[in-house]
Amino acid sequence: MLLxxxxxxxxxxxxxxxxxxxxxDPHHVQALQEAxxxxxAQDRDHGSADLAEQAATALDTARxxxxxxxxxxxxxxxxxxxxxxxxxxxxxxxxDAGRTRDARSLYTEALASARQADDPGLEAHAFACLSLLAxxxxxxxxxxxxxxxxxxxxxxxGSPRWLALLAMREARGWALQGDRALTEQALVRAFDxxxxxxxxxxxxxxxxFVPGELAGLESLCxxxxxxxxxxxxxxxxxxxxxxxxxxxxxxLYTVDIALHQARRGRPDLHAAADASHxxxxxxxxxxxxxxxxxxxxxAEALEAHRKVPCVAEYLDAYRTAVPAA
Numbered sequence: 001m002l003l004x005x006x007x008x009x010x011x012x013x014x015x016x017x018x019x020x021x022x023x024x025d026p027h028h029v030q031a032l033q034e035a036x037x038x039x040x041a042q043d044r045d046h047g048s049a050d051l052a053e054q055a056a057t058a059l060d061t062a063r064x065x066x067x068x069x070x071x072x073x074x075x076x077x078x079x080x081x082x083x084x085x086x087x088x089x090x091x092x093x094x095x096d097a098g099r100t101r102d103a104r105s106l107y108t109e110a111l112a113s114a115r116q117a118d119d120p121g122l123e124a125h126a127f128a129c130l131s132l133l134a135x136x137x138x139x140x141x142x143x144x145x146x147x148x149x150x151x152x153x154x155x156x157x158g159s160p161r162w163l164a165l166l167a168m169r170e171a172r173g174w175a176l177q178g179d180r181a182l183t184e185q186a187l188v189r190a191f192d193x194x195x196x197x198x199x200x201x202x203x204x205x206x207x208x209f210v211p212g213e214l215a216g217l218e219s220l221c222x223x224x225x226x227x228x229x230x231x232x233x234x235x236x237x238x239x240x241x242x243x244x245x246x247x248x249x250x251x252l253y254t255v256d257i258a259l260h261q262a263r264r265g266r267p268d269l270h271a272a273a274d275a276s277h278x279x280x281x282x283x284x285x286x287x288x289x290x291x292x293x294x295x296x297x298x299a300e301a302l303e304a305h306r307k308v309p310c311v312a313e314y315l316d317a318y319r320t321a322v323p324a325a
Contacts, residue, residue, distance in 0.1 A: 024069040024079065032062050032082035039089045040205055043096070043248065052097065055090040062086050077117040084113025084122045085205075088129055095133055098289050103133055121203060124154035124166070131169040135176055143173030158201035164193035165209050168217045175224035183221055190214070208249065212241035216253045223260060232260035232271075248291075251282035255294045262301040269305055272298065273314040280321045295322055 035058040042051055062083040071079060091106030107129045114123035127150035134142035147170035154162050171186035194214055219234025235256040242250045258275035261268045276298055282291065299318050305311045 021068055021070050022065075024065055024071045024075060026075065026078070028065055028069070029075070029078045029082050032058065032079075032086055036082070036085050036089050037204060039086075039093070040208075043093065051093050052090075055086070055093050059083070059086045059090050077119070080113045080117035081119045081122055084110040084117065084119070084126070087113060088122075088125055091129055095129070095136070096288055096290055098293075100133060100137055104130070107133065120153045121157055124150045124157070124162070125203075125205075127153060128166055128169055131166075131173065135169075135172050138176070140173045140176035143176060144170055145173075147173060159199050159203070159206070160193045160196035161198060161202055161209060162206060164190045164214070165206070165217075167193060168214075168221075171221050172217070172224065175221040178225065180225055183225060187218060187221060190217075208246070210242065210246065212238045212243075212246065212253075213249060215241055216249065216256070219253070219256060219260075223256070228260045228264045232257055232264075235260060247282070248286050248288060251279060251286045251291055252288070254282065255279040255291055255298070258298050259294050259301075262298050267301070267305070269302070269308050270310050272302060273310040276302075276314050277317065280317060283321060292322060 035054075039051060039055055039058075062079070066076075066079055066083060069079075087106045087110035091103045091110065094100075094106060095103035107126050110126040110129075111123060114120070114126060127146045131143045131146040131150060134140070134146060147166055150169065151163060151166045154166060167186050167190035171183050171190060174182040174186055191214070215234050216238030219231045219238060222228075222231035222234055235253045238253040239250055239257070242253075254275055258272045258279060261272035261275065276295065279291070279295060295318060299315060302311050302315060306315060
């Protein structure tokens with residue numbers, strides 16, 4: 001089972017709630033937290049495909065516990081936070097699968113949980129996700145605004161690296177608007193905050209924000225600004241910096257290298273084909289719509305250069321590996 005330990009703990013802890021009002025305790029909160037962590041671990045290594053059903057099951061369980069369980073105010077706040085974090089995880093999986101309406105609904109649900117739990121960390125997390133969603137759906141002003149709200153919510157939480165990620169979210173919104181000066185300001189702020197190092201207050205889910213991810217996020221801003229040479233160099237740096245255990249993001253930044261090389265004013269066809277071949281190899285272990293869609297775009301961009309042997313070889317391999325193209 002994809003959820004591994006988290007799913008097993010969750011399944012074991014589920015009470016028979018039909019027609020009853022079970023007493024809940026901290027073990028129920030722990031089960032939700034472990035299910036959330038297991039979702040992120042599987043997604044980080046292998047992508048989001050096949051995880052939606054497990055996320056929905058865990059979230060439905062959390063909602064049922066809140067609706068039918070017996071608990072005091074303190075435990076109730078913890079349950080609302082754990083449920084909200086599961087909503088964020090489920091929203092991320094929906095976003096990665098291209099189901100943006102579902103993602104927005106789940107992030108909004110997480111905001112409601114944050115208010116009920118009086119949890120600024122959950123609030124900041126949900127607004128950060130809404131910023132990413134706004135960027136992906138071409139709403140750059142919303143991307144900036146929600147990132148700024150997230151920064152205000154997280155300001156007192158004692159985690160510079162969290163604030164660095166939120167500054168990166170803001171930078172992407174400015175970059176999508178083509179505002180180079182404000183993008184640079186946000187990037188400088190993000191790197192300065194990141195350099196302050198990790199803190200005990202860093203949330204567990206922030207584990208993905210390693211130096212490779214920092215470089216990769218900057219590369220995405222460069223691409224939004226049309227700086228494809230810098231974007232490609234940044235994506236290459238990201239791939240080099242990633243350690244084991246970040247299979248999905250290594251794959252995503254590898255395909256970004258190919259995409260940037262193919263979209264340059266003077267495309268580097270050999271570099272684009274080589275990075276694309278490497279991406280195809282990742283498909284054995286990583287399943288994500290965000291990995292497949294760029295491969296379609298790269299193939300379209302390279303089709304005009306089919307007479308070049310390395311391009312023709314790649315296009316043949318691509319059509320074999322991705323038959324739905």
